[in-house]
Amino acid sequence: MTSAVVAEARGAVLVVSLDRPESRNAITADMAQAVARHLDRLDESPDLRVAVIHGRNGYFSSGMDLKRFERTGERPLDPQRGSGGLAWVPPRKPIIAAVDGYALGLGFEMVLACDLVVAASDAVLGLPEVKHGLVAGGGGAMRLPRRLPRAAAMEMLLTGRPCAAARLHELGLVSQLAAPGEALDMAVALAAEVAAMDVDAVVLTKAIALESREWPESELFAWQEPRLSAFLDARRSAGS
Template sequence: MSTTEARPSLTVDRLASGVAVLTINRPEARNAVDLATARTISRALDTLDNDPNCRVIVLTGAGGHFSAGMDLKAFRATGERPVDESRGPFGLVRKPPVTPIIAAVEGAAVGGGFEIALSCDLIVAAEDAVFGLPEVQRGLTAAGGGLLRLPSRIPYHLAMEAVLTGRRLTARWCAENGLINRIAQPGRALDTAMELAEEISRNGPLAVRASKEVIVESGNWATGEAFERQEVIVDPVRRSSDAREGAAAFAEKRPPEWTGR
């Protein structure tokens, strides 16, 4: 069973498996994000992060496109920028959720759309999807995280070329260079992302969140203190009821029953 909660420019589908699907729902604008949508995304992520029953988030776009990024019509008309006060541009790129999040990309994820995808933990894309940071072609910069995240995901010279030319990148090129986890048939990106989300959701929720936190935060840790700082995050998981349940389930050859405690 699933329940659907409609919000302005966004739908949120909650599944019994612990997966939540967020769909940017502005197909008439190729899912470009305005300020109201950014705030809606931010509030939805706050709710899901605080829900112990939410194990994984999948983010996608309606109408065959992921997102065209910033709503340029709103920007031209009023100077409005889609920057949420809490989570930053597009409602997530400065402060992504602590819950693992997967981007399911059909069509175009360009400009801010690519920055949204880069802020996710995993990316699944249809084989005909396209990516890119074309901001320099418009006299702008990819200041929504693109300039910060892309060089840490692919080699320096490839990132520099992608940013300075602004050219579009195929899903195959992105996969070959480590930007995409899985490539799906056209129209099947969400289905493939759901398969990945379901696989993650079957694991211990405390362990999954702690593992993500260590990976995200450890890039800023000094080598000599990394294990000590990791211990602060992982020791509560080791002492949890879920850890005992995982061991018992393994010994008894049965699926674990996680409680998140």
């Protein structure tokens, strides 16, 4: 896997680091595929329970590598997990974004594909695609209106203006606000707290929280019941 994406296990927490300083962590196809393989490892390993993704060198990511796209048409996709290696199919287990500096374009779309966001108080996040005649097609145009009030999301999408992490914390997208330079440490601490919970319960809770957004309101409990019953049956069998 590319050296521009590095992963290390800290106990049950897998820390995935974007490390391409010459381009401010702009995402290439190789990087997207490396991120995806590390998330495959997260889902497959019984020793890993939560991932944290962050960018080294003081920033999360400047987005897709536009120079490569303009030169060769390369898009930063993984065939299975999609844009950035997680936008189409995030991992079953929880993933937390730790944002320092800025997360723009695809960088912000990768953040939006995470379950929790910890950001430094001086971080900046945004989707500037329209300024470049592009569309936030890596999940940004779809996910941002689900994570923010509609008016705030549409203003960011249609103007391309970035937003301060402190404001996104007020709006509920950023779950924890860290002091500058401390986002990773705070995110790893949060990940360790989640990792201490029962892994099967956490995985099912995440699945229900995400999938239920598409369930009919009048049938929420009916659609949840088979998943919950199977989980409880497995628990009883394991305890007998």
